[in-house]
Amino acid sequence: MNGIDIPSLCYHSDLKTKASCRLCLVSIKGQKGLQTACSTFVTPEMDILTESPEINQTRKTNLELIFAHYKKSLGSWDLNPELLRLAKKYQIDAQRFSDRKKHFPKYQFGPAISFDTSKCIDCRNCVEVCHQQAVDFFEVKEKENFFQVTPSQDKKVDCIYCGQCVVHCPVAALSAKADFDQVEKALKQKGNKVIFQFAPSIRTSIGEEFNLPYGEVVTEKIVGAIKALGAYKVFDTSVGADFTSTEEAKELIEKIEANQGACLSSCCSAWVKYVEFFYPEFVHCLATTRSPQAILGGLIKTYFAKKDKVNPKKIVVVSIMPCTAKKYEINRKELQINGMKPVDYVLTTREFAYLLRKRSIDLRCVKPMKADDPLGLPTGGGVIYGASGGVAESALRSAYLMMTKNNLPKIEFTEVRGMRGVKKTVINMGGRQIKMAVINGIGNAKAILEEMKKDPKAYDAVEVMACPGGCVGGGGQPVPTDGEIRSKRAAGLYEIDAKKEERIAHLNPVVKEVYRDYLTDEKIIKKICHTVYQAKKRENNFKNL
């Protein structure tokens, strides 16, 4: 900040100040010893020295101590480069200490997240953020005279794969389970038709991986880059979102008219797992509409395959998602269509960026291209899915029109926008008062669910996104991710929406065409666009705890 470089690893503005890495030490005139900048309130009269031989020596020693178990990360695909930058800046002796953690275990959480405890620098950001998420999958346990972070053994606790631990880990000890190898293999395999789709929020976040400003819109650059990788087609998950909005709007209206109680959103795979595991009594409230990637994947392997005269078995669908939980979602058996997974691989934003760098594709220099027909042109409603409130707003736009048959008095439902963790509002829809709650940061959902246990009529519609700010703050997004960055990514999405000619999901010409030509009866709609949920037991069991 202000051009002053004060190093830090454990500090994150989403979390409590822990002051444990001891890198941000500064010296304050008149005060004894060194102080950590992260935990010291600045006052106007303070005279602060941020660099001195003494300060730099302690930073250097601390970096050498931490680097001992970080250095093995250097060849790894997922590398938060901050520690490496600091190591260079302070000219540390990277070999000074041996790796004391080399025998530490690795864990994998579902098909979504890898935790290499031997890279952990004990900042415990993961423990805190998982607690904020009301999951508490991590605990601090004493082993070999050290208090270490380990996954919980508690049968009543399970990972929901949101990946907030991943975006809050300063050294990528926690990272997405990597799937780019398989994607590369699929791209090389002759006869394959590899079709990519990319999530709404990616278009305003991936630029950061290539030093572009936070929130910069790079939709067409993404398409160009995917084409450069050798993809057959590139479609837009936001088009999938337009189908999701259409079906969810129908579900919402049905539930309201039948007075069936609350309709819970189901686009967020971490939230769905959370309900299935922690609150199975609400499974029946989850909207059965599939998530955008699942609907789009399903349409690619059915509708599009037929139209394009391609054998669907030869199609490999790859989604680029801001999310680690989406890796879990695609393995749900109940999503399979004619024995095929709608989506074969999910790459996170960071994996995708890695793949581009590996192929020496610089996003900044890529020739912009439009996404392919027919599933490449979304409405504004499909784009704002990437921000908290976006699903609700898009579904509301459609539901309002479907229910009242009137023009919308205003297209923007600003009351559901923004970064506040819980947004409550009442929407007047054709004389009916629709009580809504829009939640981001799944820890905030607990209170709402508890409220609904006591009063099942408390809300008509609830949107929950597990990650703070929604998908713009997803577990697969670039690091750093913090409040300001999430806001900028969201602002980029709303900017796209404002400029779109068509902003109402079910009025998307593609959506209309597909309903006219393919989704023609309830049976096929159910097959492509809906799913089922069930109560779940703990899925992650580790032998080496």
Place this chain on the structure above:
Amino acid sequence: MIDDIVAKLKESKLLGRSGSGFPTGLKWEMVRNEKAAKKYIVCNAASGEPKVMKDEYLLENHPEEIIEGIKIALKTIDNSAAYIYLRKDFYVKFKDSLTKLTNGLNITLIKKPGGYLAGEETCVCEAIEGKHPEPRIKPPFPTQAGLWGCPTLINNVETFYWVSQIAKGQYRNTRFYTIAGKAKKSGVFELPADWPIEKVLKETGNWPEFDFFVQVGGGASGEILLPEDLQKSAGGPGAVIIYENKKSQCSKLMKEWGQFFLEQNCDKCTPCREGIFRINEMLKGGKIDKKTLNDIVNNLKEASFCGLGKIAGIPFSGLANKVCKSLLTEKK
């Protein structure tokens, strides 16, 4: 009488006898002046440093005076309740005698693991609250926000003992020394607080006839002093541990300290978690690189999160530099 106890404490210049040496009167005044619906008093009887025997001695021989000191605190500090934070073995040993004295009073005995961390006030707060004891960021200090966020007065067993004596006008600037190690008459001695260590050893008949060094303060983080350094008075919790100056002693002693800190530290901050491990690693290897030890000890002192970490390196560098230089190797 009780009304002006804070003034009396200030006048007595009594310093906290846990080892931190914070002025007791000032601490009491700070907690008394805080406006809060609830305040707490903690008598710390968890004796963190090894080989410090005075707390146990006082619990054994002077429980009435200790409880009297706590009672004075309860009267001085409004809306207050008190805890006696006992390490496990003390709890077992003194539960009955203390319970007799605290009957009907707002004083609760708490059994917790003792250990090095009990020397850090905010760790004590975390432990009493039932959490994993790790130090908190200060400020706020416990006097402002301690137990459950309420203003909290935390004093050592010996400090409460002296409060009761000061209330009766019977404090003469003495303290309880522990003399341990290779001493002729080890034990706990009440002597003037400002006596040089040499005088303390001589007057108690403990001045060794052999070549020796002492560790002063606590048995882990205490400073290493040679006979010629003993003109100053003892700091910390007032233990003087005598060692025969033999080379074989050094490595064994350092390994004991190293193991103690490795087991006892909380692993929160980099300098202490990693630095202590590296000292142990060097000790195991039998070679201590002078520069590495120096960097680690300096880093502990400058960069550790809490006061306990800041002093954890002192005995290692003291012993290595003063007593057994031959242990140190230098990279060419």
